[in-house]
Amino acid sequence: MLKRKLWILGMIVLLFTAACQGSGDKAASGDSGDTTLTLWHIETGPSEKALKEAVKRFEDSHDGVKVKVVRQENDPYKTKLSVAMGGGTPPDVFHSWGGGWLEKFVDSGQVADLSDTIDTSRFLPSALTPATFDGKNYGAPLAMDIVPVWYNKDMFKKYGLEEPETFEDLNNIAETLKSHDILPFSLANKSKWPGSFYYMYLAERIGGPDLFNEAFNREGRGFDDEAYVEAGKKIQELVKNDDFPNGFNGMNFDTGQSRQLMYAEKAGMIIQGSWMLGTTRADMPAFEKKLGFFLFPSVEGGKGSNKDIVGGVSPVFSVAKKSKHQKLAKELVQELTSKETAQELANKDGAISAVKDVEYDDEYVKQISKVLEQAEYLQTFYDQTLPPELAEAHLDTTQAIFGLSMTPEEAAKQVEEKAKEVLK
Known part of the structure; x- marks a missing residue:
């Protein structure tokens, strides 16, 4: 009887040890257990x-794994992530x-290398670049x-207005709107990048x-080319003509100050990304039926075309190299960027897919996608393409042009x- 008890006790110890080892292996692999990943993003509404x-x-699909989703405000986000990266406490996916x-x-x-993780053939090549x-x-x-x-x-x-073909047409529209006490353009430029759209478009059109690319x-x-100077002059003409809201350089885009002027029909136009559609659906769904769009018009004598567009890729999801759960984090990125x-x-958000073979049911998105397909040139956002120091100089000086504090x-x-300091 004693031998039998000892044998049973030994078997229990062996089973317990094997179970512990098994669960330990699983936990170590990151496939289960009490694991929490952190995801930082800036999306709102349907997105x-x-x-x-x-x-x-x-x-x-990952038993025992949880994801802490943290939505950051757009404007402070870059600074917050830089601080987290520098402090060694980044989110797993960002x-x-x-x-x-x-x-x-x-x-x-x-940042972790995803080359062996994601199937690049699923994405549009221009979106991966x-x-x-x-x-x-x-x-x-x-x-x-x-x-x-x-x-x-x-x-x-x-007011009998038609979509403009030229910048002169756009100025005429602005004058008509002002004659009816309507602001031509709604702009909240405290964060600087909304005003950058005007500068990028005008410089390219000229x-x-x-x-x-040459600069x-x-x-x-270079960035001191006459085309950039002329772009700045045209912006300052718009400012001096009172085409923007009072105090626009201090207005906050994130809190919706520029969009509210559109919804209240106090402004007739706004230059914003295609995310404007999804934001409108979240903010003021009834306004969607009034929303139309056209591409920034050509400038007389300029070298650019009104089929050239400013755009970018967003969101792009990356994995922090210091993530303790890189394997899981990479799998999360795959789900975040899945076809579904x-x-x-x-x-639901009016987004142009960076993933191949997506079918568009939304009429707005079909129109936007068609514009992208017909575009002769895509100018990526300066502040995302340029190295950070140079991007900051671009944003600061552009805001100063709008503020008339710099020629x-x-x-x-x-x-x-x-x-000259930053680029080699």
Whole structure:
């Protein structure tokens, strides 16, 4: 009897040890156990909902794994992530736009290589480029954006206005709107990037699609080229003509100050990304039927075309190299950028998919997608393409141009001097 008890006790110990070892292996592999991943993003409305549903699918397929989803405000986000990266406490998965901003973290060894994880054939090649450095991929894209001029269709119809072909046409529209006590353009430029759209478009329309690449690659014209100076002059003409809200350089985009002027029909136009559609559906669904868009018009005598567009890739999801659960984090990125997520984003948020074979049911998205397909040139956002120091110089000087505190010549010269320091 004693031997039998000892044998049973021994078997219990062996089984317990094996179970512990087994669970230990599982936990170590990151496939189960009490594991929590952190995801930082800046999406709102239907887009945020699509991400949360992707997270739920991921959690359902990974027993014992939870994802803490943290939505950051757009404007403070870059600073918060930089602080978290520098302090060694980054989120496991984070939103980016690719370009110079992401490359800064890649160069400092803070981003995991996804080259062996994601199937690049699932994505549009142009969407992968901003997160590819030295032949390696550091981010998976979900959507792409273009920046049109959004306008109130009912307002245009009421005052007999047509979509402009030239910048002169646009100025005439502005004068008509002002004659009826309506602001031509709604702009909240405290965060600087909304005003950058005007500068990028005007510079491209005047100097042509090769202007930025020549300045960025240090091959030909620089950031002090006359096209940039002329772009600044046209912006200051708009400011002096009272085409923007009072105090626009201090207004906050994140709190919806510029959009509210559109919804209240106190402004007729706004230059914003294609995310404006999803934001409107979340903020003021009834306004959607009044929302139309056209591409920024050509400038007489300029080298650019009104089929050239400003745009970018966002969100791009990357994994922090210091993540303790890299394998799981990479799997989360795959779910966040799955066809199912992209499909929902396209049809509920008006997003152009960076994922192939997505079918568009939404008429707005079909129109936006068609514009992207017909575009002759895509100018990526300066503040995401340029190295951080140069991007900051661009944003600061552009805001100063809008504020009339710096001449276009001074602004162009300052950016070019910084480019000589930063670009090799």
